[in-house]
Amino acid sequence: DAGVTQSPTHLIKTRGQQVTLRCSPKSGHDTVSWYQQALGQGPQFIFQYYEEEERQRGNFPDRFSGHQFPNYSSELNVNALLLGDSALYLCASSLVAGTDIQYFGAGTRLSVL
């Protein structure tokens, strides 16, 4: 039973570029949440997807967008990258949003130069 998988594991981009990160949820899970974790900080909630729609959103600009596919996998897109976007991006999946335990992927380390 595969857990949450994310790709790529590492990514280097330059300012102004666009990036797409991918997440496959744990088998049987239908809800995917994305988090940004700066070095030495706790994860910050970006948004959550359920039934291919964005259900909740944290305090992130519109440059951050996402998508969920019929197979429950998800993408996080960031446009017009800034240096401050450098962080570990975590994907978490759950069966029941908010009350169920979340399982996290290993994350994608994004470095913006």
Place this chain on the structure above:
Amino acid sequence: KNQVEQSPQSLIILEGKNCTLQCNYTVSPFSNLRWYKQDTGRGPVSLTIMTFSENTKSNGRYTATLDADTKQSSLHITASQLSDSASYICVVPKNRDDKIIFGKGTRLHILP
């Protein structure tokens, strides 16, 4: 304001010793409280999840306590091992709107 605050920010102890990490929260309405362990560069892994009615929950050498009246939780690690070196994050979902509030974590270093 919904917040989760953890202390200490970092902690260094010798292998074999016990330690206790603290979490204070102001999240309301309360649903449950979770402790996660996060190894460097990896995603968090769940240790315990506690609901309003639970006071204590153990997972091996990890024991979490919850005082819903004072809105405090602690994570006690017994007989620490080198592999316990990690960040420990307290997480409190906000009931009914699915927002999840993360603490900044406590960075624990176990020395041989």
